[in-house]
Amino acid sequence: MINFPLTEENLLLRQKIRSQMREHRRLLSEEKQRSAVQSVIQHVSIHEKISLAQHIGVFLSFDGEIPTQPLIEYLWQQNKKVYLPVVDPVLEAHLLFVPYHKSTPLIRNKWNIFEPPLEPTQVIPFEKLNILFVPLVAFDKNGQRLGMGGGFYDRTLQKAVSKGPYPIGLAHDCQRVNNFPIAKWDIPLPEIMTPSKIWQRPS
Numbered sequence: 001m002i003n004f005p006l007t008e009e010n011l012l013l014r015q016k017i018r019s020q021m022r023e024h025r026r027l028l029s030e031e032k033q034r035s036a037v038q039s040v041i042q043h044v045s046i047h048e049k050i051s052l053a054q055h056i057g058v059f060l061s062f063d064g065e066i067p068t069q070p071l072i073e074y075l076w077q078q079n080k081k082v083y084l085p086v087v088d089p090v091l092e093a094h095l096l097f098v099p100y101h102k103s104t105p106l107i108r109n110k111w112n113i114f115e116p117p118l119e120p121t122q123v124i125p126f127e128k129l130n131i132l133f134v135p136l137v138a139f140d141k142n143g144q145r146l147g148m149g150g151g152f153y154d155r156t157l158q159k160a161v162s163k164g165p166y167p168i169g170l171a172h173d174c175q176r177v178n179n180f181p182i183a184k185w186d187i188p189l190p191e192i193m194t195p196s197k198i199w200q201r202p203s
C-alpha cells in the first residue's frame with residue numbers, strides 16, 4: 001500500500017500497527033525469546049555474507065525485540081567486530097556506530113536502551129560496516145519495515161543504499177503484517193530474519 005504523501009488516516013494506521021506489534025512482542029514468554037535468538041543464530045551461522053563479514057552493526061534489544069546479546073556473543077566467538085548504534089548528539093535523528101567489546105561500559109539512553117559512551121575517535125565510518133542488523137516493529141513480505149517512529153534507521157539505511165553495509169532486519173514472526181501504508185522515505189530491506197525463516201525481498 002504505497003501512499004505519497006501519507007494521509008492523516010494512514011499516519012494513524014501506521015501508529016496503530018506499531019502499538020499492536022510492540023504489544024505482541026512484549027507479551028512473548030522468556031522461553032520464546034530465548035529460542036528465537038537461538039534460531040536466528042542458526043540462520044546467521046550458515047549465512048554466506050555474514051561469514052565473509054568483519055565489521056557487523058547490531059543493536060541492544062529492548063521492548064520485546066529478539067534478545068541480541070547471545071547473537072553478539074556468537075559473533076565475538078567467530079572473531080567478528082561488533083558495533084552498536086549511539087544517537088548522534090549533533091545531527092538530529094542520526095545514528096553513529098561504535099565498537100562493542102566484552103569490557104565496554106554501557107549507559108542507558110533517554111529511552112532506557114543501553115548504549116556505549118560516545119567516544120568520537122571510536123566512531124567507525126559507516127561505509128566500513130559490512131553487515132547491519134536493523135531493528136523493526138513491523139514488516140511485510142516485500143521487506144518494507146516500520147520502526148519505532150523516529151526515522152533513525154530510515155536515515156541510516158538511506159546512507160547504505162549506494163555503498164555501505166548490507167542491511168538485515170531482525171524480528172519475531174509475529175511482527176509480520178500483510179501490508180501497511182508506505183511512506184516515500186521508507187527504505188525496504190533486502191532480507192529480514194525471523195526465527196522461522198529468512199524473508200528475501202522479491203526482485
Ligand SMILES: Nc1nc2c(c(=O)[nH]1)N(C=O)[C@@H](CNc1ccc(C(=O)N[C@@H](CCC(=O)O)C(=O)O)cc1)CN2
Pocket residue numbers: 059060061062065085111113135136147148149150151152153
Ligand atoms: N534496540 C533498539 N535500539 C534502537 C532503536 C530500536 O528500534 N531498537 N532505534 C530505532 O529507531 C533507535 C531508537 N529509537 C526510538 C524511537 C522512539 C522510542 C520511543 O519510545 N518513543 C516513545 C514516544 C516518544 C515520543 O513520541 O515522544 C514511545 O513510542 O513510547 C524509542 C526508541 C536507536 N536505537
Ligand SMILES: Nc1ncnc2c1ncn2[C@@H]1O[C@H](COP(=O)(O)OP(=O)(O)OP(=O)(O)O)[C@@H](O)[C@H]1O
Pocket residue numbers: 135136145146147148149150151152153154155158183185186
Ligand atoms: N531519510 C530521511 N530524511 C529526512 N527525514 C526522514 C528520513 N526518513 C524518515 N524521516 C522522518 O522521520 C520521521 C519518522 O519516520 P518513520 O515514521 O518512517 O520512522 P520509522 O521507520 O518507524 O523509525 P526508524 O527508522 O527509526 O526505525 C518522519 O516524520 C520522516 O519525515
